[in-house]
Amino acid sequence: xxxxxxxxxxxxxxxxxxxxxxxxxxxxxxxxxxxxxxxxxxxxxxxxxxxxxxxxxxxxxxxxxxxxxxxxxxxxxxxxxxxxxxxxxxxxxxxxxxxxxxxxxxxxxxxxxxxxxxxxxxxxxxxxxxxxxxxxxxxxxxxxxxxxxxxxxxxxxxxxxxxxxxxxxxxxxxxxxxxxxxxxxxxxxxxxxxxxxxxxxxxxxxxxxxxxxxxxxxxxxxxxxxxxxxxxxxxxxxxxxxxxxxxxxxxxxxxxxxxxxxxxxxxxxxxxxxx
Amino acid sequence: xxxxxxxxxxxxxxxxxxxxxxxxxxxxxxxxxxxxxxxxxxxxxxxxxxxxxxxxxxxxxxxxxxxxxxxxxxxxxxxxxxxxxxxxxxxxxxxxxxxxxxxxxxxxxxxxxxxxxxxxxxxxxxxxxxxxxxxxxxxxxxxxxxxxxxxxxxxxxxxxxxxxxxxxxxxxxxxxxxxxxxxxxxxxxxxxxxxxxxxxxxxxxxxxxxxxxxxxxxxxxxxxxxxxxxxxxxxxxxxxxxxxxxxxxxxxxxxxxxxxxxxxxxxxxxxxxxxxxxxxxxxxxxxxxxxxxxxxxxxxxxxxxxxxxxxxxxx
Numbered sequence: 001x002x003x004x005x006x007x008x009x010x011x012x013x014x015x016x017x018x019x020x021x022x023x024x025x026x027x028x029x030x031x032x033x034x035x036x037x038x039x040x041x042x043x044x045x046x047x048x049x050x051x052x053x054x055x056x057x058x059x060x061x062x063x064x065x066x067x068x069x070x071x072x073x074x075x076x077x078x079x080x081x082x083x084x085x086x087x088x089x090x091x092x093x094x095x096x097x098x099x100x101x102x103x104x105x106x107x108x109x110x111x112x113x114x115x116x117x118x119x120x121x122x123x124x125x126x127x128x129x130x131x132x133x134x135x136x137x138x139x140x141x142x143x144x145x146x147x148x149x150x151x152x153x154x155x156x157x158x159x160x161x162x163x164x165x166x167x168x169x170x171x172x173x174x175x176x177x178x179x180x181x182x183x184x185x186x187x188x189x190x191x192x193x194x195x196x197x198x199x200x201x202x203x204x205x206x207x208x209x210x211x212x213x214x215x216x217x218x219x220x221x222x223x224x225x226x227x228x229x230x231x232x233x234x235x236x237x238x239x240x241x242x243x244x245x246x247x248x249x250x251x252x253x254x255x256x257x258x259x260x261x262x263x264x265x266x267x268x269x270x271x272x273x274x275x
Numbered sequence: 276x277x278x279x280x281x282x283x284x285x286x287x288x289x290x291x292x293x294x295x296x297x298x299x300x301x302x303x304x305x306x307x308x309x310x311x312x313x314x315x316x317x318x319x320x321x322x323x324x325x326x327x328x329x330x331x332x333x334x335x336x337x338x339x340x341x342x343x344x345x346x347x348x349x350x351x352x353x354x355x356x357x358x359x360x361x362x363x364x365x366x367x368x369x370x371x372x373x374x375x376x377x378x379x380x381x382x383x384x385x386x387x388x389x390x391x392x393x394x395x396x397x398x399x400x401x402x403x404x405x406x407x408x409x410x411x412x413x414x415x416x417x418x419x420x421x422x423x424x425x426x427x428x429x430x431x432x433x434x435x436x437x438x439x440x441x442x443x444x445x446x447x448x449x450x451x452x453x454x455x456x457x458x459x460x461x462x463x464x465x466x467x468x469x470x471x472x473x474x475x476x477x478x479x480x481x482x483x484x485x486x487x488x489x490x491x492x493x494x495x496x497x498x499x500x501x502x503x504x505x506x507x508x509x510x511x512x513x514x515x516x517x518x519x520x521x522x523x524x525x526x527x528x529x530x531x532x533x534x535x536x537x538x539x540x541x542x543x544x545x546x547x548x549x550x551x552x553x554x555x556x557x558x559x560x561x562x563x564x565x566x567x568x569x570x571x572x573x574x575x576x577x578x579x580x581x582x583x584x585x586x587x588x589x590x
Binding site: 004005007008009011012015016018019100101102103104105106107108109110111112113272274275 | 291331334335336337338354355356357358360362364365366367368369370371372373377381382384385386387389429439
């Protein structure tokens with residue numbers, strides 16, 4: 001029974017997403033990137049390696065495998081940032097739209113809990129973005145694989161990592177959406193978090209510049225509170241490059257904790273809100 | 276003898292508090308209402324009387340600050356209590372990206388219908404509300420009247436036992452109104468309780484058996500419509516009445532107007548009508564006719580909402 005309700009909510013989110021130009025824009029931009037890789041990035045075993053590495057990396061290329069790894073790390077990081085940013089932007093309206101007067105009252109009159117309604121909507125959003133990430137990152141992985149002959153499955157790690165980052169940011173979108181029913185504010189909050197995360201992640205450098213103990217503590221505290229969107233991307237890059245000190249677990253766990261707390265707060269607010 | 280109520284509220288209350296300044300607004304106050312199973316119940320009230328807030332509290336879209344609401348004996352706050360409820364909101368915003376069929380499929384699924392049942396019922400209910408052939412058309416192409424019909428189909432598709440309709444004929448042409456009323460009459464014939472929230476007094480009067488009138492969030496009047504509009508006054512037509520007797524009655528506050536057969540006297544109570552008759556007879560006048568006069572629901576409504584008397588109950 002609950003599965004049927006979740007199925008209906010996810011399907012509805014999907015249909016609404018498809019009806020929105022922003023989502024078509026998301027898929028169009030993904031397709032554009034795929035086409036760029038397909039037609040313009042002329043990577044074959046020799047020429048592509050030289051041209052690409054020559055323009056993008058100052059590191060010596062020891063072999064083609066390393067070149068592909070470097071390329072993968074660049075591409076995956078770019079896709080991670082781009083995909084997360086665009087996904088947040090495209091999906092921010094999906095929560096406030098369901099809270100419109102006349103729509104929410106009817107949904108709440110159905111035999112489903114508010115938590116189910118919110119989580120169903122959240123899950124539908126995640127699924128749409130998952131499909132886009134699979135399409136975008138999977139296509140580029142296949143294109144690079146065909147052109148280089150090297151198939152490195154670690155590149156595909158971009159899909160769950162980008163989806164995870166989006167899922168955490170979507171919790172913020174949901175909370176702001178539930179509280180203020182504003183798509184613009186939701187987007188701003190999520191994008192701001194991405195930027196703040198990037199700034200806070202420079203802590204090893206910044207902490208040396210701060211002259212007071214409390215400001216250093218504040219920086220460190222904020223670093224641990226805010227979801228580590230930058231660190232996730234960095235860990236992804238390091239894993240693809242086989243770097244030994246790659247740490248994906250810490251940013252995943254702390255960001256998941258942040259997302260969970262924010263989602264619980266969103267559910268609490270939604271449960272108590274009058275419509 | 277009614278033993279179960281489709282809807283029952285006890286001391287229901289909603290106070291909105293301003294975010295800043297702490298000012299309180301009582302939208303609904305101490306509202307106790309019972310809607311018998313199978314009844315056709317109308318809720319009336321001026322704009323801002325608390326009708327929509329009341330309905331939203333019953334459906335848990337608004338949380339009461341006091342009191343309780345039960346649907347078929349179950350706490351209305353529990354999602355399961357809403358399973359037998361069909362609802363058509365006022366100023367609805369149906370998802371315009373869906374077709375008529377898609378919308379009924381969505382709300383049917385959310386109401387717990389399995390896919391096979393939905394597939395079977397969707398054309399049936401589109402047909403019932405006169406939207407045959409419109410199922411595959413996106414609802415953004417629908418007129419307001421068509422949206423109301425689709426909304427009604429949405430409220431009915433899971434065969435609810437309690438139907439809550441907020442301005443169901445808003446935007447519907449007279450023929451469509453009649454059709455909707457016929458559909459509702461057929462439903463009540465099969466035991467469905469209809470709770471109608473409407474501004475249209477004539478609609479409520481022609482369809483409902485029971486009515487409650489809200490005023491400033493309080494229950495101002497409740498009862499069977501037939502009791503409310505019948506026997507609430509008397510009309511006495513008399514002739515050959517001396518001026519002195521006429522003046523004496525006028526001084527007592529009796530309403531007097533000209534009539535084809537003489538003068539018409541209106542009395543609010545049986546005692547008053549007897550006194551008028553006695554006075555006319557004593558003065559040598561002739562009683563031409565006398566009957567209990569009905570008043571319209573509109574009169575009841577205006578009188579109730581104009582007066583400050585709270586919670587008068589008419590059996």
